[in-house]
Amino acid sequence: MSADVATVIVNGLVTGCIYGRIGIGFVIIFRATGVVSFAQGAFMVLGALIFGSVVNGGGDLAIGMIAVSAALFIGGGLIYWLVFARLVGSDAFITAVATVGLGTLIEAIALLIWGPSTINIPQQFSFHRHHVVSTLGFSNLEIFTMCLTVGIFIIVLIGLHRTPVGLRMRAVANNARLAAFTGVNVVTTSALAWAIAGLTAGLAGVVYLLGTQPDPGSVYSIGLAALPAILLGGFDSVPGALVGGVLIGLVQAAVAVYIGGAWQDVVAYGVLLAILLVRPQGLFGSAEVARL
């Protein structure tokens, strides 16, 4: 296997995992509350910054992740309760614009508190690569990322399909009005969806931070870059978010290696246009999302 192909595979999978983690929150929010959230990037930024502060203050990886998870879980639910619970019934563009405003607000406050410089943390993982084949090797961090992502997906899917809470969430996602008629507390269930989305996005930010030393601005823009991946998977499909993420990640990695880094985003959005024209519901989306 050539070194190039190996790079593509490794980078593609890791980026794909990050996209998947942004996507899973997005899909959950979309299904449960019908909101298209452009604010996932802002949650990522918060996750990365909080993690940076905790780790630089002496905490280790685990404590950092727990702190981020807790903070964003509560934050996500709070945000739903404060903002989107009051926008129920508004049409999709309004709520999407609201998420833009929310993202702007969160990013501005985060930058005011933490400053715009790159986030520096002590190395958490060694650079040692475990080699599968001669040129194809994964570092500890990359393995950690992929396992964490798969773990999150498995937990969420089990939660959705095997727990009463998940059942209520799927009911609300299917038909919120009817759920209200059958006595499901729609507000609490929706807030939970946002809490989970905040958590997964925050952890995605952490993982991104672990791999690079980004500045908050570039973390935010990844939130948008995940949209083609989400659409490819299907806007209302949780497993689709991971599949779409990995596929787009691989495509972008290939473009970076063979054409040029600057073309990555454009190609991804070109793919998005193609999907919209050919198969809007993506790979795993249901029929209901074929025409939005």
Next chain:
Amino acid sequence: MAFGTRRPRGSADVVDPTASGRAMLGVSKLRVTYSNGARGLTDVSFDVAPGEIVAILGRNGAGKTTTLRAVGGFLRSEHVSVSGSVSLEGHDITGSTPMSTFRKGIVLVPERDKVFSALRVSEHLQLAAAHGWKADDPCAFEPLERLRNSRAGLLSGGERQMLALEVALRNNPKLLLVDEASLGLAPVIVKDLMNRLRAIATDRGTSMVVVEQDAAAALRVADRVYVISRGEVVWQGAADATSATDLGAQYLGMSR
């Protein structure tokens, strides 16, 4: 155009339910107006005794669904104003939220979208598992038993209606509000459905308000009937003393 109470031709006296004990549901002078000027209800009053089935009939747009929504507390928005009073077992519940009317024992089965298309029948029963009901308990509507694994979206219209009612009944409601159960169903199925409702009302003492466009089907099982036209009650009477033909010709604009 208020007709008030009219004696149907050659009938017995109209039965007054409140005389024989406390009403389960009392609705008095209900008035609903929409902020964009659309007509809601102008003056609706009716009551339901315990274990009684009351049918509310009328044409499209007369205000039947609005009445049910007002009772269930689903008309809470700044575009709507509701006045009048609604009381359950003597306690005033006007202006309550849907959650609180639900907890007090009022369950509404809506006219469209009555089931979760993506969830299986067994999952519906799981959602309704409470009040002593377990998902595995046998269904009051037996045809659902062999459909437990099917997704609700794939069920026929009659099966969906039965599922919706099954889920509603598992909440042990004191008052069941059924909106246009017969919509889109074949007459044979409607008849079966209505008979089952009658049996449940008798066995469990559940009061029911059944809103229907299919007057004949409703009259077959109801105890009393109200006819709403243009937002107000224009007829009330005992069901067995009322004939669908009379109502049809006079108020429902049907030529049956």
Next chain:
Amino acid sequence: MSGSWRHLATLTRPNRPGESAAVEGEGSVAARLRIGPSPWPALLGVTVFVAAVLSIFFGGSQYVLYEATLIVTYGIVTVAQDWIFGRTGLVSLGPAAIMAVGAFTAARLSTEGWAVFPIPVLIAFVFGGIVGLLIGIPGLRFRGLYLMLTTLALQFIISFAAQKYQGVNREAGFTVIPPHWGSLLLSDPKPLFIVNVVVLAVLLLTLAGMYRGVPGRAWSALRQNEAAASVLGVNLVRWKLMAFVGSSAVTAVGGALYAYQIGQVQYTTYSLDLSLTLVVMVFIGGVGTMTGPILGAVAIVLLPVGLQKLSGQFSGWPTAANWLSFHEALVANAIYGLALLLILIFERDGVFGLLKRLVRLGLRLVQLVAGLTRRRAVDA
């Protein structure tokens, strides 16, 4: 179907975008018999507009003229955006990219001798219309979310194309040779201001006329319930395309005017950030109203200025003042985000709505006082 035709005719007042479609039932008789909305608000608006223009033109400093021109240019673009999503209900997240089309056209043509003003602007108008047509074709299929994504993708792609174009032709960005009309140099503050004002005025008059007539009712019906509108015979294709082409053409003109003002065209300016800012501008000002978008432009251009003045006030607390002026851009962003959320939750008509409430409050106070004095006169 006579009832439905009557219903369509009562849709003279644009619903708030975001309000669910009108409930079943006809408007009251009184509403239907009313001849039209009262002329006073429009007269007031025109008076204020003319007064503002005149006072800025004759009394304003260079700086004031500059900011005012910026506001008017943004106003042109935001009014066009309100046309497409406020009135017609079609989503667009790519206005900056369309502005880029206009701006690059103006910049590139400024070096051509034959392209005297206003030819570049007209060509920008045409190019903008073509882009609008390109968006409109998938726009016929999609409406909400997927249209949003399409326009988002176009924003990125056009931005990228602009980047490549600039990289090939002129690394540091295009310089715009100032256009002139006869001997009048149009990059001078006063002439540029007037040109912008004229364009905005023509735009507002044209749109006001269209909104009041058949196009307005068609767009309103389209926005509230597309399926019902098509059943009622509204030609969806025609009206959707008109909205796309028209608003994109106008947006491109706005981009060209912006290029004339800044004097330099860089692809980085016309990013997604600018697109989102423009959309936010419309909402903050009051979406679905005529003056709302302009108020939004005023708010976004003047807020940083206001913050600077504010940090000047804090001269007693030097650290606070320093912090504020250093972080002014971020504080402004935070305020925009917060304002947008508050407006979406509490007052959909935005700043315009707030002003209306103030006016109504003022009128009621006046009535109260008048009533009191009248009563006192009677008692006396």
